[in-house]
Amino acid sequence: MTAVISAPPKQMDDSKHGLPVTIITGFLGSGKTTLLNHILTNQDGLKTAVLVNEFGEVGIDNDLLITTGDDTMVELSNGCICCTINNDLLEAVYKVLERRDKIDYLVVETTGLADPLPVALTFLGTELRDLTRLDSIVTLVDSENYSVDLFNSQAAHNQIAYGDIILLNKTDLVDEGDVDLLELKVRDIKEGARILRTTQSQVPLPLILSVGLFESDKYFEPTQKDAHAQNHDDHSNCDHDHGHCEHDHDDEHGEHAHHHDKHSHQDHSNCDHDHGHCEHDHDHEHHHSHLDVDGFTSISIARDQPLAIRKFQHFLDNKLPDNVFRAKGILWFDESEKRHIFHLSGKRFSLEDEEWNGRPHKTQLVLIGQNLDHDDLEAEIEKCFCLESQSRGRGFGS
Numbered sequence: 223m224t225a226v227i228s229a230p231p232k233q234m235d236d237s238k239h240g241l242p243v244t245i246i247t248g249f250l251g252s253g254k255t256t257l258l259n260h261i262l263t264n265q266d267g268l269k270t271a272v273l274v275n276e277f278g279e280v281g282i283d284n285d286l287l288i289t290t291g292d293d294t295m296v297e298l299s300n301g302c303i304c305c306t307i308n309n310d311l312l313e314a315v316y317k318v319l320e321r322r323d324k325i326d327y328l329v330v331e332t333t334g335l336a337d338p339l340p341v342a343l344t345f346l347g348t349e350l351r352d353l354t355r356l357d358s359i360v361t362l363v364d365s366e367n368y369s370v371d372l373f374n375s376q377a378a379h380n381q382i383a384y385g386d387i388i389l390l391n392k393t394d395l396v397d398e399g400d401v402d403l404l405e406l407k408v409r410d411i412k413e414g415a416r417i418l419r420t421t422q423s424q425v426p427l428p429l430i431l432s433v434g435l436f437e438s439d440k441y442f443e444p445t446q447k448d449a450h451a452q453n454h455d456d457h458s459n460c461d462h463d464h465g466h467c468e469h470d471h472d473d474e475h476g477e478h479a480h481h482h483d484k485h486s487h488q489d490h491s492n493c494d495h496d497h498g499h500c501e502h503d504h505d506h507e508h509h510h511s512h513l514d515v516d517g518f519t520s521i522s523i524a525r526d527q528p529l530a531i532r533k534f535q536h537f538l539d540n541k542l543p544d545n546v547f548r549a550k551g552i553l554w555f556d557e558s559e560k561r562h563i564f565h566l567s568g569k570r571f572s573l574e575d576e577e578w579n580g581r582p583h584k585t586q587l588v589l590i591g592q593n594l595d596h597d598d599l600e601a602e603i604e605k606c607f608c609l610e611s612q613s614r615g616r617g618f619g620s
């Protein structure tokens with residue numbers, strides 16, 4: 223994907239009062255979208271814009287987010303905003319900044335596989351530094367599924383390491399003693415973080431928004447910040463480019479994180495690192511950069527065709543491999559008049575029903591996991607579709 227980023231209008235240039243930004247991160251299925259909905263429902267007069275980044279070709283979060291009329295703008299980008307300081311994110315943020323009806327707050331939800339640091343650096347290291355104020359990084363942790371070596375994922379580790387506020391979510395699913403242990407493990411990774419326990423991501427908003435906990439000095443030390451600012455203003459003496467990204471997106475994720483870390487602690491005057499555009503082929507790279515590392519891939523299905531309940535049940539019970547860690551879907555069953563919201567995180571799945579309310583009937587399903595056998599899984603899901611509608615409307619389970 224390519225995009226031209228227009229220079230921001232001069233009047234927006236206000237470093238002291240930039241748009242406050244909170245980044246919500248956390249591993250797959252930890253409760254990020256649930257938290258976003260909580261924020262949108264309780265924003266109390268604030269106009270909050272939301273940028274949602276999703277992993278998988280079929281965007282489902284967009285449909286799962288509550289809508290609050292004009293007050294909220296949802297930009298759904300496909301791919302992963304963490305794998306670069308990327309065009310799509312910059313462009314989306316500029317759109318928010320350019321809105322005539324003023325937006326008070328921006329919340330960015332990363333994918334569950336994203337490393338939050340490069341996303342944070344987007345707000346610190348580019349022109350956005352003067353237009354926005356990174357308030358905090360909020361990290362959701364699934365108390366039931368968390369383990370320190372979570373899939374050996376560097377991103378999962380960094381989500382905690384860079385979290386200013388860490389919500390130990392889904393405490394309803396575990397004993398208090400287990401949450402105590404989890405808290406100790408999390409403190410080991412991130413000393414000094416504000417750690418809160420939540421169910422359904424319900425947290426008093428003043429504890430997570432406009433808290434000013436993100437300390438950019440941790441990432442740009444004062445002298446380096448000055449040097450960086452100088453570079454930013456005067457590019458004549460450096461080959462540093464805020465417009466092009468030349469790092470290798472096939473980097474191993476760990477190296478990738480390190481790469482950014484390194485840059486954040488070094489004088490940028492000697493680097494050809496670029497905080498603005500990537501000219502590589504996003505359609506190709508976005509689908510591969512993280513996955514090559516942690517082995518995560520996704521399978522997306524979108525069809526104007528209903529599933530057969532029993533076949534889908536059979537698939538879940540017998541054909542769903544353990545390496546599918548996360549799934550979500552909006553499901554249309556031939557036997558039901560309802561719209562079914564399907565979630566799977568770890569071993570737990572849920573299926574809730576609601577009305578279609580005039581929305582077109584369709585089946586959308588995304589499966590995410592490590593080292594998935596795409597052909598096999600796609601073939602199994604294919605078998606779940608109804609070829610002919612014989613029993614529509616008979617009711618769930620009948």
Ligand SMILES: Nc1nc2c(ncn2[C@@H]2O[C@H](COP(=O)(O)OP(=O)(O)OP(=O)(O)O)[C@@H](O)[C@H]2O)c(=O)[nH]1
Nearest residue numbers: 249250251252253254255256334391392421422565
């Ligand atoms: N039991 C329980 N379920 C929860 C809790 N919080 C969220 N969930 C459920 O967990 C599932 C995943 O929640 P989401 O908010 O979609 O998670 P997410 O982090 O946005 O997921 P990805 O975008 O796929 O990474 C949904 O079925 C939620 O209803 C909780 O505190 N307890």
